[in-house]
Amino acid sequence: MPQVRVITDEGEQFGVMDTREAIRTARERGLDLVEVSPNADPPVCKIIDFGKFQYEAKKKANEAKKKQVVITVKEVKFRPGTDLHDYSYRMKRAREWLAEGDKVKATIWFRGREMTHRELGARILEQLEKDLVDVGDVEMRPRMEGNQMFTIFMPKKHKSAKQQQDKSREQGTGSQPDRSRESGAGSQGNQPAGGSSQSAGGNHDPAT
Numbered sequence: 001m002p003q004v005r006v007i008t009d010e011g012e013q014f015g016v017m018d019t020r021e022a023i024r025t026a027r028e029r030g031l032d033l034v035e036v037s038p039n040a041d042p043p044v045c046k047i048i049d050f051g052k053f054q055y056e057a058k059k060k061a062n063e064a065k066k067k068q069v070v071i072t073v074k075e076v077k078f079r080p081g082t083d084l085h086d087y088s089y090r091m092k093r094a095r096e097w098l099a100e101g102d103k104v105k106a107t108i109w110f111r112g113r114e115m116t117h118r119e120l121g122a123r124i125l126e127q128l129e130k131d132l133v134d135v136g137d138v139e140m141r142p143r144m145e146g147n148q149m150f151t152i153f154m155p156k157k158h159k160s161a162k163q164q165q166d167k168s169r170e171q172g173t174g175s176q177p178d179r180s181r182e183s184g185a186g187s188q189g190n191q192p193a194g195g196s197s198q199s200a201g202g203n204h205d206p207a208t
Helices: 019-028 050-067 084-099 112-131 161-175 179-203
Strands: 003-008 013-018 032-037 044-048 073-078 103-109 136-145 148-155
Touching (some): 003 019, 003 032, 013 019, 019 032, 019 044, 044 050, 084 103, 084 112, 084 148, 103 112, 112 136, 112 148
Parallel strands (some): 003 044, 073 103
Antiparallel strands (some): 032 044, 103 148, 136 148
């Protein structure tokens, strides 16, 4: 490319320059000439510190990666004849995963003649939905694929921990009785009884 449009990191415009002259200008400043818009006509280049540019780009990429929410899908498997003990164990695992923010895929595996009793698998998934209602919502209703029936649960959307703390604090403040008023009322209520007893004694003449 014989010519490029040159700018600096501070926005200073050098205009269209011969490529060699642009490289020389960058070197005179102790910086680098980096192409930032190759599809422009002419291509746009920036005079920058390339090492610093790479560092900041890597830093931004890491920050963006930290903000990404990674949700995994974990699976619990049942058979049409799964007994209560095995069901309870798998159901509790599903609850734990949903509480941790993961999705859960619940699968019923059918073999041979079991395919003629799909209603047994549907009942298990229906019961599972009831047992997970407080921690998860159904993202995909039960469906058949080959010899398996499955449904997918997603974590229930709860209020943030900060909102829950604020709500608890407000409730705690509103429910506390005014101890000072209670104690004051109690002390005032006790005084007349003692006072009337003294005055009653004072109004009688001493026996002679």
